[in-house]
Amino acid sequence: MIHPIPSGTRDVLPDETREVRAITDVLRGVFERHGYGEVYTPALEYESVLARADMAEARPAYRVFDETGAVLALRSDMTVPIARVVATRYASAEPPLRFCYFAHCYRGVRPQRGQPRELLQAGIELVGAPAPQGTAEALTVLCHALDATGLKDYRIGLGDASLFPALMASLQVHEPVRKGLLEALVLRDFVGLQELLAESGLSGEAAELLLDVPQRRGGPELLADAPAPADGAVKGLRDVLELLEPAVAERIIFDLGLVRNIGYYTGAVFDVYDPALGAPIGGGGRYDELLGRFGRKLPAVGFALGVDRLHIALAGEERGTGALALAGPSGPGDAGEPVEPAR
């Protein structure tokens, strides 16, 4: 007999569960050590509450009616529910506030693409800590957490969601053109971007900058060479860099074209890459305006790691390098001690 489960969902059996548990235990230890208290929130929320945030591509995909006819939605991330928690349960608490979570989130999938409908995310939210200090703290916790799992070769792409819009504004790109240019960048379509720029009537020099700047990525030298119109956002990145300890700073790849597919990011944004995986393991950024939508105007920053992707990357590195700290034969206490980073 066949009793199917929806595509993009999985039963997790004991061998895998042990390995996943080892990862989440290590992460939880690091988050707690940095002062981030774990929270649970309901998987189902009122749709109207979640809709206060601009989620763009990551918006909730599944809705049900409750017994009174109200529309409930399955959460698609934990950032929005935690923003709600801060505004309601901590309405007058002194910031900064630090939370971590390990929770399943639910996203719509495209068929036949192996995308998860239900994904386990591990992450933190740091509320009430402005840039650059808050951003530097989040990046530091991120690196400490990944180091502790034993992931070796990861890098963090760091950009700023306000950079390209600021560049367009200072080059006086016409309002109707801006949307199309940003969309091409979000779609990672540089050919389309170039075509739009050619049709836009912008000066050759301006068009060149708008095509070239978002393709710049590399070490800190990038920040020194950035053109004047991008100065504000680049200065923000420089300020963050100055606050990072060397072990964290050397993981950073500056990426002036980085945009994420969630709408609520306002400043620094980042993605976690590992050569063992073709897609980012996780990412995050600043969302300084989201909390205001829930009635408590506070700057905030956070990140989420896809636990399954992290697991795949660790397994991939293990196959590639043969020496990984994670898991091993899973006896009790195996993952109790965070492992020192390789470098």
Add this chain to the structure above:
Amino acid sequence: MSSLHGLTIAVPRGALFGGTVDLLQALGLDTDELRSNDRKLLFEDIGVITMRPTDVPTYVEAGAADLGVTGKDVLLEQAAQRSAEGGRDVYELLDLGFGRCTMVLASKAGPDPAHEALRRLGVMRVATKYPRIAARHLEETGRQSEIVEVKGSVELAPLTGIVEAIVDLTATGTTLRENNLIVREEIVVCTARLIANPVAHKLKAAAIDALLEQLRELPAAERGRGAPEPA
């Protein structure tokens, strides 16, 4: 023998193969074995994997190759239909210029049967290998349609009367003419594109930028030399 800047490249078999291999050779890759052995799929020592053009985005997105060459038609067909869903998560870095074809709507010569069907039956039936591009084009132009997906010779469908029109890629229009079909509308011009895996684009930035630089400096003649797709 070695790969280009240590990068792995997904090369499409079929119409774009010649142009792609010429380009790789112009960039300094030793392509002798690639040209002579059409059964082998994996050329590890030169960092090349070969596959159908429609599979190139799949392998590049998954990170099996850092870069890939495929047609814009393939990318459009696999792209997002609505803004809520993303397309393939790959970078589209460069228009390589070769493999130039046009996506067209064609129907039997004479009074347009598609027009007639739309007027009298309210819907036109369209056969295609590109159901998403076809559906989007007809939706954007406000016409009701019924898309019939076929895998082989699309020209057969209107000749046998199962559809009134086709949406297909054509370079010279010869196949269409031979089957008594005429182009009614041009939908989009498609050329070969260089795509990149999003993680490789960051972690191998220097290598990819060096290759892009090399590509931009190639004389136009070497970049656009690929043979047009037979149609």
